[in-house]
Amino acid sequence: MNYIDTSLKVVGTRPIRPDGVDKVTGRAVFAADTRAAGMLWGKVLRSPHAHARIVSIDTSKAEALAGVHAVVTAADFPEIVSEEAFVGEGPMNFRDLSMNCMARGKALYEGHALAAVAATTQEIADRALALIDVQYDVLPHVIDVEAAMADDAPVLHDDLFTAGVDPAPTKPSNVAKVVTFRKGDAEAGFAEADVIVEGRYTTQPVHQAYIEPHACMATYAPDGQVSIHSSSQGHFMVRAYTAKLLGLNLSNIRVNPAEIGGGFGGKTLVYLEPVAVALSRKCGRTVKMQMTREEVFRASGPTSGAAMEIKIGAKKDGTIVAAKQILKYQAGAFPGSPIGPGCMCGFAMYDLPNVDVVGYDVVSNRPKVAAYRAPGAPITSFAVECALDDLALKLDLDPLTLREKNAAKNGTKTHYGPTHHNIGFTAVLDAVKAHPHWKSPVKEGQGRGLACGFWFNIGGESSAQVHVNEDGTVTAATGSPDIGGSRASIGMMVAEVLGVPPTTVRTIVADTASIGFTFLTGGSRVTFATGMAATQAAEKVVEDLKRRAAQTWEIPVEAVEWKDGKAYPAGSNAGAFEPLDLATLALKSPRTGGPIIAEVSVNAQGAGPGFGAHICDVSVDRETGQVTIERYTAVQDVGKAIHPSYVEGQIQGGAAQGIGWALNEEYIYNDKGQMENPGFLDYRVPVASDVPMIEAVLVEVPNPRHPFGARGVGEVPIIPPMAAIGNAIRRAAGVRMHDLPMSPPKLRAALDAASG
Amino acid sequence: MAKNYVTTTINGEQTEFLCETQQTLLDVLRDVIGLTGSKEGCASGDCGACSVIMNGRLVCSCLVLGVEAEGATITTIEGIAQGDKLHPVQQKFLEHAALQCGFCTPGLIVASKALLDENPNPTETEARYWLAGNLCRCTGYDKIIRAVMDAAAELRGESVG
Structure with a gap:
């Protein structure tokens, strides 16, 4: 149904967000706010060099330190073949992401992860990192974009050949791809111009600078069941990347979305989760990791300059x-x-x-x-x-x-x-x-x-559930991490369709085992796509409620209309019945077909x-x-x-x-x-x-x-x-x-x- | 090394804890006592997400050592509301939608309360400079400043609607 030209009671108003009180009182649980019994602290050793061949990594002294339970390097991760990943926002390759989480062969930037440890305290973990002996063969490096394009620039990847040029190059290059878009004939157009302006502009890489550093907690159980608690823009994204990078089945991984302290795109990929799971797999203990601000800057992605x-x-x-x-x-x-x-x-x-x-x-x-x-x-x-x-x-x-x-x-x-x-x-x-x-x-x-x-x-894949509770209040669950108030907007759309006040709808973000697949929060898609799924789920609930009212009144379902949170007989021909509200219908639900819920998954188009x-x-x-x-x-x-x-x-x-x-x-x-x-x-x-x-x-x-x-x-x-x-x-x-x-x-x- | 025994008052409760000498008050609050409302955004005193009021003064708890809390009176975000009654700053943050992700919010609320304790009638510029030590990356500060000014008016007994 389309509500664009209808009069709206909830949509367009400004209710207080459902997660608001938790967030103004300090109760909201972000990724770094959880702990578990027997938990270890994981920390990452990072390259001090911008470009270096890793000759050897000796972790024996770190492993021998009292309190250290696991050390991992790239050797603990399967080698992954090059494969485009459509899991996050923007282009990504599973092999590259694996090598970004843990360097293999070369360190490609200052801050590149080389090894990680899990220890009983943060201080022991830090001491263990200092005991890891890495031998480097330091290589010339290049930072600037145009310097990196020069013929004599240090080459980062021996197997990277520029795509999009003809004939295909035979020499590796730092230019990964050339793309062209043409419409009409620009040169002919300039010939007709009365005035021409030209300029050369440069921009610097800038960091998303979310105030919450990346953090997660992971457990690999002896039966291979993995649970992850992390702050990300998509817990299904975390599941997909972690599974691929560690060779696990999706069904063995359950990711619980923590409150996320800002992302702006920067939390649409993983840095820590596969490492925490690898550490936990090695020692059988829960591992918690959190980046320092310095690590966030040195090792996580800004946008391009x-x-x-x-x-x-x-x-x-x-x-x-x-x-x-x-x-x-x-x-x-x-x-x-x-x-x-x-x-x-x-x-x-x-x-x-x-x-x-x-x-x-x-x-x-x-x-x-x-x-x-x-x-x-x-x-x-x-x-x-x-x-x-x-x-x-x-x-x-x-x-x-x-x-x-x-x-x-x-x-x-x-x-x-x-x-x-x-x-x-x-x-x-x-x-x-x-x-x-x-x-x-x-x-x-x-x-x-x-x-x-x-x-x-963008639109894309989203899932939403609407449950009418036994007392007629409503729970709306989606698979979209709420980064800036989307629980409020989702709940409002559901309330509008059901004809109830938004305060009676509690909106939650469900974990990967509790809701259908949902693409990450990015591309400005949640209120559009997840909102569409939630609206349709609410509409299915309304259809179900009308059916139950019809059954109660013993009239055809077409003779029931839903208005302001109640079922009414549609006109005098339908019969004279007292309206049935949500609470009454919920109370009667065991006799009219059982629990009142609907789940809708969409692949939304037309953003x-x-x-x-x-x-x-x-x-x-x-x-x-x-x-x-x-x-x-x-x-x-x-x-x-x-x-x-x-x-x-x-x-x-x-x-x-x-x-x-x-x-x-x-x-x-x-x-x-x-x-x-x-x-x-x-x-x-x-x-x-x-x-x-x-x-x-x-x-x-x-x-x-x-x-x-x-x-x-x-x-x-x-x-x-x-x-x-x-x-x-x-x-x-x-x-x-x-x-x-x-x-x-x-x-x-x-x-x-x-x-x- | 033996841990230090510290006695302090946090949110009106006498509190005892053991901490390592190098542990910050923020580490103690979060990892020892379990008050995780104060956040670590930088651990260098630049972001204000860990703001607490210590002996009447607004401080970054990441720049205070746990042992320095000995004998001190500390208010954290968990102590701003009185029971189930939100402080006007908290209520106005909700009404003005002055939070998005909510990660900086505890620090901003503590800092705003400290401002209004000291200066019940701040100008917008005074509020902006007082809160300049609390980074928010989501909101652009517009609604935060409006919430603080509105809370100040309410605390002064003026209703600005």
């Missing part, structure tokens, strides 16, 4: 006739940067006749990248949206007018293939135009930037892409190069906001992450390829005093493929900030910043250069 070239040509009236982009994305130590979405997203917002995009996926001696909110899109959009601002300046056009002129609409064919349907980009631009922020004059000494963002959003536009006012301290965000407004098409507060929260949080990406965040490496700022003191994410209030403006162009019209909302908001801020700086200070982060030293240097 990149080098990009862009060229856009337009007619005098602002109509874009050609666009070209070359994107070089870092993948980290193993192939698999988000180069595909990078090539697609930057130009996806515009109706362009001629497009030429070439992307390179490049390995170097850094941690393997992981998904980070709209993987790949913020990077490309930094270049595209800055170039569009240069174009607007060159044409003396309002930057909003330029975008309106070229905006993708329903029926626009993208340069990567699909045609847009039911999109809300124009509505977003209209909302920008009408917003008081956009209409207000720019304050003296400030500059205003505008930038837009696009993300596909409906999201578009956003951010307006940012900045001031620039010319003496220090410090940028202050004076005012920030984020407009986004969200389809339908199920719980508007959490939709706004996604937008505000995404914008703040983008502000950090724009102004502060970067990895600093020394000449040995070691990260020098692996902590929150020196890797500076935005704090409360760095940002203003962020106004989230919700535009609702319903997605017809979702019962309530919802679109994913979590990813779009991180895309526009870098360019919005860059464009604001350009207009405030007269300098175009091409390289992220736009930190005080860089801005000072640019201001000095501009003043000659």
Whole structure:
């Protein structure tokens, strides 16, 4: 059923989330909060070298230390053949993931896991790590993406040959893949252009910087049954990877999802779980592992840094006739940067006749990248949206007018293939135009930037159960870890369908043995896909309740209607019966067929892409190069906001992450390829005093493929900030910043250069 | 090495524990006493997820040694609500949806309470600078600041709705 044009009682309101009280009182149980009797502490030995051949690992002294119960190295993991894994978000290969969890043959980045120990205390585990003797043959390393592409660069993988080029190369390379997207004839388009803007842009890898470090607890029982308690964006993902990396059956592994303390894409793969299980298998004890913050930075995935070239040509009236982009994305130590979405997203917002995009996926001696909110899109959009601002300046056009002129609409064919349907980009631009922020004059000494963002959003496999309890209250269970309030939105959709207050629905995240398969929480899919499954499960329950009422009244089921949580006879012909509410029907359930439950699994399609536009006012301290965000407004098409507060929260949080990406965040490496700022003191994410209030403006162009019209909302908001801020700086200070982060030293240097 | 015997008051209860000399107060709270509401986000005093109030002062419990708790009075997140009555800061965090993943929330609530204990009428800027030691990666701080300002108003007896 579709509820888009119906009057809604629950969806669109702002109830308190079901897990809220636990989280404000400290009771919520995150992965590191559990312990078990006889539990051991697992710790990982990590490579101090950016690139080294592992000559030998001698663990005998560590094993002999009192209190140490197990030591594992790559020798304790089966060697896995190369096989694409479609388990997480973004490209991954089972063999690479195995080698990322435990280095085999070579250490490929500083922080790469080499061995792990399990001991009775953390202190003994640390001492044991120091007793492991690793002999290295240190190799030359390469950090920078373009340096890694050079002919004479140190090669990370002898068996990596560039895919996507013809003829196939015979020499191994750090370029894993070349991808191209072409529409029309870009060169012919540029020949017709009245004006052309060009630029070279770079972005730095940035970490998702979830505040909760990775953690898990695992037990391998003597009968081969494995239980894992961990914090991840997908407990089915944890199960799949752990099974594959250790050669276990899925049915022997049960993963319990802990509360997750942030992920943003960074917890869509595993680092610790297979290692904890391997340790437990070796000693028969429960093993708990948790990363330090330093390990999170040195060993878990940021998103790519990149080098990009862009060229856009337009007619005098602002109509874009050609666009070209070359994107070089870092993948980290193993192939698999988000180069595909990078090539697609930057130009996806515009109706362009001629497009030429070439992307390179490049390995170097850094941690393997992981998904980070709209993987790949913020990077490309930094270049595209800055170039569009240069174009607007060159044409003396309002930057909003330029975008309106070229905006993708329903029926626009993208340069990567699909045609847009039911999109809300124009509505977003209209909302920008009408917003008081956009209409207000720019304050003296400030500059205003505008930038837009696009993300596909995804659907996929989700399962949900709805149980009517014996007293008529409701439990809704799904397989989707709740990362930002999805239990609230799922429960609200169920309550809406059942016609009951949301407070009577308790929503939980069920473990891998208690609910059908559910793809991980990512791609902005949960409220869309899992919400669809939960809505359909609630509808099945309503059908069942109507059948039971019909049975009670001895009338046909078609003569029963469900309204406001009660069964009514549908009209006077059906007979005169007192309505039956949920509690009454639940009480009678033993006599009408037994327990009232429904489970629905879907493979949801038609996620409906999201578009956003951010307006940012900045001031620039010319003496220090410090940028202050004076005012920030984020407009986004969200389809339908199920719980508007959490939709706004996604937008505000995404914008703040983008502000950090724009102004502060970067990895600093020394000449040995070691990260020098692996902590929150020196890797500076935005704090409360760095940002203003962020106004989230919700535009609702319903997605017809979702019962309530919802679109994913979590990813779009991180895309526009870098360019919005860059464009604001350009207009405030007269300098175009091409390289992220736009930190005080860089801005000072640019201001000095501009003043000659 | 022999463990240290420490007597302290945590959330109004006299509490005794044994700890290694190098163990932090955060380790003691989480691993010895079992109060896991205080979180470890960095163990270096940069994220504030382990914030507690010690002798009336807001501190990162990861930067305090367990032995330093001797004779001290400590309030952790578990001691902010009075029985089943939430503190106004907690209630406003819920009403304003000022949390997403909830991992930084205990530290932010403790820090916000400490702010309002000291300054019942903070400006937005004062609240932002006071809370600058508590990292939140999910919310962008907007709703957190609104919740704190609203809680302050309620504690002052003003209703801002």
